[in-house]
Amino acid sequence: MxxxxxxxxxxxxxxxxxxxxxxxxxxxxxxxxxSLKFIWPNFLAYGPLQIILQYGRxxxxxxxxxxxxxxxxxxxxxxxxxxxxLCRNRxxxxxxxxxxxxxWNAVVFAGTVVLTLGYTTTTEYAEWPLWIDxxxxxxxxxxxxxxFATIANRNEKQLYVSLWYFMGSLIWxxxxxxxxxxxxxxxxxxxxxxxxxxxxxNVIGLWFTTVGVGILYYLLPLLTKNxxxxxxxxxxxxxTIATFYVWNGPHHLQNGPxxxxxxxxxxxxxxxxxxxVWSVLANVFGTLKGKWHAVPHNVPLMFVVVGSIFYxxxxxxxxxxxxxxxxxxxxxxxxxxxxxxxxxxxAFSFIAxxxxxxxxxxxxxxxxxxxxxxxxxxxxxxxxxxxxxxxxWTAGVLEGLAWIEGAQYGMQFVEMLVGxxxxxxxxxxxxxxxxxxxxxxxxxxxVTIGKARNAQKGQENSA
Amino acid sequence: xxxxxxxxxxxxxxSEKLKEQKESxxxxxxxxxxxxxxxxxxxxIPPFLMITYVVLALxxxxxxxxxxxxxxxxxxxxDGEAIFQQSCLGCHNVTxxxxxxxxxxxxxxxxxxxxxxEILVNGIGEMPSLPALGLNTExxxxxxxxxxEL
Numbered sequence: 217m218x219x220x221x222x223x224x225x226x227x228x229x230x231x232x233x234x235x236x237x238x239x240x241x242x243x244x245x246x247x248x249x250x251s252l253k254f255i256w257p258n259f260l261a262y263g264p265l266q267i268i269l270q271y272g273r274x275x276x277x278x279x280x281x282x283x284x285x286x287x288x289x290x291x292x293x294x295x296x297x298x299x300x301x302l303c304r305n306r307x308x309x310x311x312x313x314x315x316x317x318x319x320w321n322a323v324v325f326a327g328t329v330v331l332t333l334g335y336t337t338t339t340e341y342a343e344w345p346l347w348i349d350x351x352x353x354x355x356x357x358x359x360x361x362x363x364f365a366t367i368a369n370r371n372e373k374q375l376y377v378s379l380w381y382f383m384g385s386l387i388w389x390x391x392x393x394x395x396x397x398x399x400x401x402x403x404x405x406x407x408x409x410x411x412x413x414x415x416x417x418n419v420i421g422l423w424f425t426t427v428g429v430g431i432l433y434y435l436l437p438l439l440t441k442n443x444x445x446x447x448x449x450x451x452x453x454x455x456t457i458a459t460f461y462v463w464n465g466p467h468h469l470q471n472g473p474x475x476x477x478x479x480x481x482x483x484x485x486x487x488x489x490x491x492x493v494w495s496v497l498a499n500v501f502g503t504l505k506g507k508w509h510a511v512p513h514n515v516p517l518m519f520v521v522v523g524s525i526f527y528x529x530x531x532x533x534x535x536x537x538x539x540x541x542x543x544x545x546x547x548x549x550x551x552x553x554x555x556x557x558x559x560x561x562x563a564f565s566f567i568a569x570x571x572x573x574x575x576x577x578x579x580x581x582x583x584x585x586x587x588x589x590x591x592x593x594x595x596x597x598x599x600x601x602x603x604x605x606x607x608x609w610t611a612g613v614l615e616g617l618a619w620i621e622g623a624q625y626g627m628q629f630v631e632m633l634v635g636x637x638x639x640x641x642x643x644x645x646x647x648x649x650x651x652x653x654x655x656x657x658x659x660x661x662x663v664t665i666g667k668a669r670n671a672q673k674g675q676e677n678s679a
Numbered sequence: 680x681x682x683x684x685x686x687x688x689x690x691x692x693x694s695e696k697l698k699e700q701k702e703s704x705x706x707x708x709x710x711x712x713x714x715x716x717x718x719x720x721x722x723x724i725p726p727f728l729m730i731t732y733v734v735l736a737l738x739x740x741x742x743x744x745x746x747x748x749x750x751x752x753x754x755x756x757x758d759g760e761a762i763f764q765q766s767c768l769g770c771h772n773v774t775x776x777x778x779x780x781x782x783x784x785x786x787x788x789x790x791x792x793x794x795x796x797e798i799l800v801n802g803i804g805e806m807p808s809l810p811a812l813g814l815n816t817e818x819x820x821x822x823x824x825x826x827x828e829l
Binding site: 298301302303304372374375376434437438443444445446447448449452471476479480483484487488490491494495498502503540541544622623624625626627628629 | 713714715716717718719720721722723724725728731732735738739742743746747748749810811812813814815818
């Protein structure tokens with residue numbers, strides 16, 4: 217067996233992965249409480265919990281934890297693992313990278329406390345106050361610096377397409393985070409909300425999506441042992457997402473008080489996003505050619521394939537929503553959370569799961585404890601996601617059509633809301649399934665990590 | 680270290696079979712593989728994607744020049760008389776004869792436009808507000824126009 221050197225080059229990746237697991241559990245627990253409040257509005261409403269668990273506070277807590285605690289940390293862990301692999305070198309500034317994980321955890325914790333106390337900037341996905349935003353930007357800067365330094369010192373001539381995506385994402389994230397967090401102080405009215413939505417949509421599209429696609433491009437050839445289908449397609453996908461994504465904000469104000477040219481400037485690039493998405497998917501299916509028989513035996517590959525399909529569904533919905541007619545029905549309804557969970561949980565969390573199942577055994581030099589539990593994690597997540605999506609989509613369409621008929625307020629609104637209860641119950645069951653799946657995931661990894669530690673100790677003792 | 684029970688030989692486990700170097704990150708790697716052990720193919724762009732690109736580009740220009748704003752407010756739903764019969768007639772007569780509430784004939788002489796709007800939107804005494812009855816702004820406007828003519 218290998219003799220471990222003193223310094224583990226993947227220590228930063230490890231600490232980011234492990235931290236993200238904690239936030240995954242915390243974020244989904246908040247999500248489950250939210251979904252139960254849809255069924256029993258007075259759920260947990262006694263004593264001080266009535267205040268700290270009120271809907272308006274825990275909804276942003278849920279989104280911020282899953283976005284910045286879970287998925288961002290999982291993504292950064294993946295960057296710190298994949299970039300050295302693709303560059304054939306070691307991560308630059310490993311101490312800074314390691315330390316940043318602790319600061320990042322502190323930031324997510326502080327943000328959660330602040331939101332629990334009732335402070336918010338009301339910017340979707342950026343509800344944390346300005347002083348936290350400044351630390352966040354500095355942290356993103358440090359992470360980008362580490363990644364770019366590693367890439368600059370590479371021992372590999374060719375920049376694989378994943379690196380293109382990662383470099384783009386790191387630049388875009390810092391820019392849009394700064395722009396997105398300023399209008400709270402500097403603008404008001406419609407321009408403020410235009411920038412809010414510029415940020416809200418692009419943090420998904422130019423950070424979670426592009427890092428997720430980069431990880432997808434890394435994992436797919438390795439898991440299938442096929443060559444990547446087409447280098448050219450991957451470049452078309454990268455440059456078109458870079459061109460079109462940033463225009464997506466205004467479609468959130470579709471049919472609202474913005475000029476027609478601005479609506480069009482939001483709608484057309486939204487529909488053009490079919491180009492990068494279909495190009496990525498063509499590449500995925502091309503790479504899988506001849507290896508489909510291997511998919512059911514390989515849980516990471518199952519996550520990657522199903523995640524890609526969820527990505528395709530999301531991005532068929534997105535352009536469709538942005539059009540005036542569909543937007544007039546589904547806007548403000550429960551359809552929207554269904555759509556939002558599809559890329560963030562269904563597509564990119566699935567890819568992050570696959571990434572951890574792939575990378576952690578290599579980092580700690582130990583196989584995943586149980587394949588059965590991996591399979592259970594997969595099925596709980598997929599079934600949970602489907603139930604969540606279909607219950608919210610159905611509720612959303614029913615609500616949207618009822619509102620057009622005049623049930624926006626008064627008794628008719630209440631009647632409509634009562635009628636949605638069965639769908640809210642399905643939604644809560646879906647949330648519970650997702651949470652159970654993630655608990656299985658975390659326990660499985662924790663046992664694996666524990667076993668690896670024992671194995672290492674045993675070696676040291678015998679040496 | 681009893682980890683033999685989860686060694687499943689049928690499945691492809693990348694952690695076992697991929698011939699990568701140990702996790703020390705040393706820059707040793709056979710160069711006939713691509714970066715990080717990934718090979719890259721050079722497949723051409725599939726024809727259906729080319730067609731998709733062209734169709735989307737044509738649609739974009741078409742939409743840019745022809746799209747018009749959507750008017751969601753349907754005129755048919757705002758028939759003041761119909762809404763009155765459905766939502767108001769239970770308590771108000773169209774004559775000056777009082778029912779549960781006062782008769783509405785000549786209501787325009789008793790209240791001016793703004794007072795009437797205030798009553799319709801917020802209710803008065805026992806009378807519920809019209810929004811609480813599930814009427815939207817357009818419908819309330821239609822009802823007001825109808826009763827002003829009584």
